[in-house]
Amino acid sequence: MTDAMKSRICYAVDTAFDQQVSFLAALTAFRSTRGNEQAAQDFMAEALVARGYEVDRWQIDLDEIRHLPGFSPVAEPYDDAVNVVGTHRAKAGGGRSLILNGHIDVVPAGPEEMWDSPPFEPRVADGWLYGRGAGDMKAGLVSNLFALDALRACGLAPCGDIHVQSVVEEECTGNGALACLARGYRADAALIPEPFSEHLVTAQLGVIWFQVHLKGLPTHVAYAGSGSNAIEAAIPLIDALHRMEARWNAAANRTADYAHMDHALNLNVGRIAGGDWTSSVPAWCVFDVRMAIFPGQSLDAAQAEIGQVIRDAASEVPFLREARPEIVWHGFLAEGYALSQDSSARATEAIGALEAAHRGVTGAGLTREAITATTDARFFGLYADTPALVYGPRAEAIHGFNERVELDSMRRITKSTALFIADWCGTEEI
Amino acid sequence: MTDAMKSRICYAVDTAFDQQVSFLAALTAFRSTRGNEQAAQDFMAEALVARGYEVDRWQIDLDEIRHLPGFSPVAEPYDDAVNVVGTHRAKAGGGRSLILNGHIDVVPAGPEEMWDSPPFEPRVADGWLYGRGAGDMKAGLVSNLFALDALRACGLAPCGDIHVQSVVEEECTGNGALACLARGYRADAALIPEPFSEHLVTAQLGVIWFQVHLKGLPTHVAYAGSGSNAIEAAIPLIDALHRMEARWNAAANRTADYAHMDHALNLNVGRIAGGDWTSSVPAWCVFDVRMAIFPGQSLDAAQAEIGQVIRDAASEVPFLREARPEIVWHGFLAEGYALSQDSSARATEAIGALEAAHRGVTGAGLTREAITATTDARFFGLYADTPALVYGPRAEAIHGFNERVELDSMRRITKSTALFIADWCGTEEI
Numbered sequence: 001m002t003d004a005m006k007s008r009i010c011y012a013v014d015t016a017f018d019q020q021v022s023f024l025a026a027l028t029a030f031r032s033t034r035g036n037e038q039a040a041q042d043f044m045a046e047a048l049v050a051r052g053y054e055v056d057r058w059q060i061d062l063d064e065i066r067h068l069p070g071f072s073p074v075a076e077p078y079d080d081a082v083n084v085v086g087t088h089r090a091k092a093g094g095g096r097s098l099i100l101n102g103h104i105d106v107v108p109a110g111p112e113e114m115w116d117s118p119p120f121e122p123r124v125a126d127g128w129l130y131g132r133g134a135g136d137m138k139a140g141l142v143s144n145l146f147a148l149d150a151l152r153a154c155g156l157a158p159c160g161d162i163h164v165q166s167v168v169e170e171e172c173t174g175n176g177a178l179a180c181l182a183r184g185y186r187a188d189a190a191l192i193p194e195p196f197s198e199h200l201v202t203a204q205l206g207v208i209w210f211q212v213h214l215k216g217l218p219t220h221v222a223y224a225g226s227g228s229n230a231i232e233a234a235i236p237l238i239d240a241l242h243r244m245e246a247r248w249n250a251a252a253n254r255t256a257d258y259a260h261m262d263h264a265l266n267l268n269v270g271r272i273a274g275g276d277w278t279s280s281v282p283a284w285c286v287f288d289v290r291m292a293i294f295p296g297q298s299l300d301a302a303q304a305e306i307g308q309v310i311r312d313a314a315s316e317v318p319f320l321r322e323a324r325p326e327i328v329w330h331g332f333l334a335e336g337y338a339l340s341q342d343s344s345a346r347a348t349e350a351i352g353a354l355e356a357a358h359r360g361v362t363g364a365g366l367t368r369e370a371i372t373a374t375t376d377a378r379f380f381g382l383y384a385d386t387p388a389l390v391y392g393p394r395a396e397a398i399h400g401f402n403e404r405v406e407l408d409s410m411r412r413i414t415k416s417t418a419l420f421i422a423d424w425c426g427t428e429e430i
Numbered sequence: 431m432t433d434a435m436k437s438r439i440c441y442a443v444d445t446a447f448d449q450q451v452s453f454l455a456a457l458t459a460f461r462s463t464r465g466n467e468q469a470a471q472d473f474m475a476e477a478l479v480a481r482g483y484e485v486d487r488w489q490i491d492l493d494e495i496r497h498l499p500g501f502s503p504v505a506e507p508y509d510d511a512v513n514v515v516g517t518h519r520a521k522a523g524g525g526r527s528l529i530l531n532g533h534i535d536v537v538p539a540g541p542e543e544m545w546d547s548p549p550f551e552p553r554v555a556d557g558w559l560y561g562r563g564a565g566d567m568k569a570g571l572v573s574n575l576f577a578l579d580a581l582r583a584c585g586l587a588p589c590g591d592i593h594v595q596s597v598v599e600e601e602c603t604g605n606g607a608l609a610c611l612a613r614g615y616r617a618d619a620a621l622i623p624e625p626f627s628e629h630l631v632t633a634q635l636g637v638i639w640f641q642v643h644l645k646g647l648p649t650h651v652a653y654a655g656s657g658s659n660a661i662e663a664a665i666p667l668i669d670a671l672h673r674m675e676a677r678w679n680a681a682a683n684r685t686a687d688y689a690h691m692d693h694a695l696n697l698n699v700g701r702i703a704g705g706d707w708t709s710s711v712p713a714w715c716v717f718d719v720r721m722a723i724f725p726g727q728s729l730d731a732a733q734a735e736i737g738q739v740i741r742d743a744a745s746e747v748p749f750l751r752e753a754r755p756e757i758v759w760h761g762f763l764a765e766g767y768a769l770s771q772d773s774s775a776r777a778t779e780a781i782g783a784l785e786a787a788h789r790g791v792t793g794a795g796l797t798r799e800a801i802t803a804t805t806d807a808r809f810f811g812l813y814a815d816t817p818a819l820v821y822g823p824r825a826e827a828i829h830g831f832n833e834r835v836e837l838d839s840m841r842r843i844t845k846s847t848a849l850f851i852a853d854w855c856g857t858e859e860i
Contacts, residue, residue, distance in 0.1 A: 107706070107707045107709070107710055108706040108707050108710070109706075110706045110710070110713050110714065111645070111713070111714055114645065114713060114714070171707075171709065172708070172709075207709070209708050209709070215541070215544065217830060217831065229698070229699060231699050231700075231701075231702050231717070232668065232699060235665055235668075238662065238665075268659070268708070268709065268710075268711055269659060269661050269662060269705075269712070270661075270705045270706075270707055270708040270709060270710055270711070270712055271661075271704065271705035271706065271707065271708060271712065272661050272702055272703065272704045272705060272712075272715070273702065273703050273704075274701065274702045274703075275699075275700045275701035275702060275718070276537070276538040276539075276540045276700075276701065277537045277538050277601075277700055277701065277829070278602070278639050278698070278700040278701060278718040278719070278720045278760075278761060279537070279601065279602075279637070279639070279698065279700060279720045279762075279803075279829065280537055280538070280540070280698075280700055280829040280830075281698055281700070281829070282699070282700055282701065282702075283540050283541070283544060283830070283831065284540065284541055284544070285702070287661070288705070288708040289708070290708045290709045330708075331708060332709075373709075399707070399709065399710040399711070400647060400710075400713070401647065401713065
């Protein structure tokens with residue numbers, strides 16, 4: 001690709017950038033939390049149709065994925081779980097194919113009064129677009145779409161097939177991406193513009209979700225003895241889980257990508273609910289835990305150890321002697337994944353192409369990062385032999401209040417994505 | 431009163447007892463939790479009207495009570511807070527007057543699957559009637575009504591005015607009873623058949639309710655450092671409150687009625703809620719606390735100390751340094767009350783009359799008990815110079831699962847209530 005062509009592509013991104021920001025604002029305005037993604041998916045499907053892509057919009061069928069590796073148990077019904085994939089078919093063909101993946105689901109906004117402005121009324125200020133999901137990861141979804149638009153504006157189309165995926169459930173199971181695999185979508189590489197500051201993600205952790213359900217015999221507080229309270233019974237269990245977290249983070253357990261991190265694996269008590277009445281000794285308490293594991297760490301062994309830790313701790317709690325805690329695996333059972341361990345030619349070439357594109361836009365080398373979260377990349381990398389490049393814009397306060405994405409960063413990512421596509425797939429004239 | 435008359439009254443209770451149990455079952459079937467008392471109050475009002483009492487049914491007006499001693503702050507609107515009082519006016523008169531008080535509100539049932547049978551589908555088994563509120567205290571309300579019925583069946587009416595009160599809010603503020611005072615209801619004594627095993631309550635604790643609201647800046651768990659979690663920030667605050675609980679229970683602080691109890695004052699974390707998403711570090715957590723105080727212990731000083739304990743503990747929690755916890759007084763600000771300290775002639779006579787009635791029915795002396803809860807008795811005793819006798823049937827698992835009241839105990843209480851009324855007020859022929 002000539003420097004002139006690179007400039008033309010980047011110029012095309014600049015030309016359409018106001019429109020791209022408007023599109024991102026419109027997409028961020030959808031309150032597409034889990035179970036509420038349909039309207040946002042309709043919006044994505046319309047945008048894909050308008051651009052002339054073949055659009056596949058389907059409801060996920062649990063029976064088609066529950067037996068597959070990487071499947072995570074589901075707490076909610078899937079009636080509203082709809083994936084959208086737009087496909088560009090190369091005319092002449094001969095180039096490499098690519099999946100451009102992103103997720104439409106966003107995490108809950110939390111108490112809205114803690115936001116400076118309403119989370120689903122996006123606003124631009126000081127070069128950032130604010131709103132729940134703006135960074136994680138609607139900016140990435142939009143970048144995928146507008147990178148392809150930029151090529152088209154230059155009279156170019158990718159020489160390989162492209163699947164633009166807008167999936168659900170990234171934030172709790174990954175079953176949206178898994179359903180795309182089950183439906184047969186494959187390519188020579190995948191790009192996922194998750195918001196990691198324009199770094200290339202070379203490793204990601206696995207994530208396990210579980211709920212601990214405690215229950216017992218309540219009573220009027222007038223008769224409460226010590227140790228009879230379901231809410232307080234949770235405390236020593238949480239302590240024990242933190243001791244497990246410390247063991248798992250020990251230097252001896254770390255993989256190479258995480259050797260320099262003292263505390264890559266974070267245990268999070270993310271939600272708690274218990275009791276019904278201030279003057280009734282609470283008979284029940286449920287708390288939700290997220291725990292991470294290293295790439296290569298056995299999911300089965302991790303689950304078994306969690307179970308043992310809870311059982312052992314519960315045996316010391318008087319309230320729990322009669323009714324042992326129940327563990328419910330209500331989401332992620334996700335293995336870790338390290339692109340850094342993929343020594344295939346395709347991986348090397350894909351990373352090389354992305355590095356060149358990044359340098360072409362930023363003038364700088366591509367920073368590698370091992371992240372302390374998971375992404376849908378694991379499905380491509382672990383279960384479809386497809387190198388998955390996670391590379392997206394800079395965002396702040398994802399999962400927090402005043403989540404925001406830096407617009408100049410989204411602009412750069414869109415440009416380097418366009419250059420990457422042109423390089424990886426090759427181009428043909430429209 | 432002749433023994434023959436006593437026997438006739440008791441026989442009248444026995445005769446109507448099946449009907450009384452049916453009435454209790456019907457009343458227990460109402461799901462009269464806070465805010466949902468209206469249908470049950472309609473049922474009570476109809477029963478009072480059917481018996482020919484003057485019925486006063488009114489919505490509590492906060493403006494009429496908020497300035498009164500004993501008022502507790504209210505978390506919910508009062509649109510549904512309706513009191514019912516039925517009044518019997520003595521014909522000839524000359525006897526002492528009496529308030530027969532009970533509360534219609536019940537505490538939440540909790541997870542209904544933890545009940546052996548549905549909490550609002552009352553059932554009788556082995557001499558007990560099961561259902562939420564059956565013991566606390568619909569059996570008492572029903573006993574009041576049927577004790578008067580028994581006198582009537584004997585051709586008798588009390589010689590003094592009787593106010594049969596069915597009040598709301600006993601379980602969270604006591605403002606229902608306070609509103610009766612504000613409306614002008616007064617008598618020479620009050621009887622409240624709360625379920626304390628046919629004992630006479632000689633002292634009750636004060637109760638304080640508060641919520642602790644914690645909030646801060648959440649983030650994706652991938653970036654969670656220690657001390658950033660609102661749910662876990664609650665733990666050291668709860669610990670500090672338990673240390674305060676231990677101090678307050680120290681022998682030096684106990685009043686005479688509680689000198690023998692190591693732990694009369696129970697602190698209860700009755701409810702907790704926090705966080706929105708398993709993989710988001712929780713930004714908020716709210717927990718509800720009930721704490722008791724001794725009769726005579728200053729409510730103001732207790733509130734001040736609670737505030738100080740929370741502030742001091744919060745200053746040690748990194749998460750809370752930026753955003754101090756907020757304390758919300760969302761219910762009971764109730765002083766303790768000790769009938770044992772009432773040396774008035776009226777109190778002595780009322781207790782004597784109840785003791786005689788109890789012995790007449792059971793053949794045994796009246797057991798005195800200092801209870802570790804509060805009741806509406808404090809309003810009569812502290813703010814209306816009226817001795818308040820708390821004396822009701824045996825119940826189990828109040829505020830728990832499978833709450834139940836012993837029917838033979840309710841029968842005895844109804845009989846001794848009828849005998850007490852006849853003695854205290856005197857009787858005249860209908």
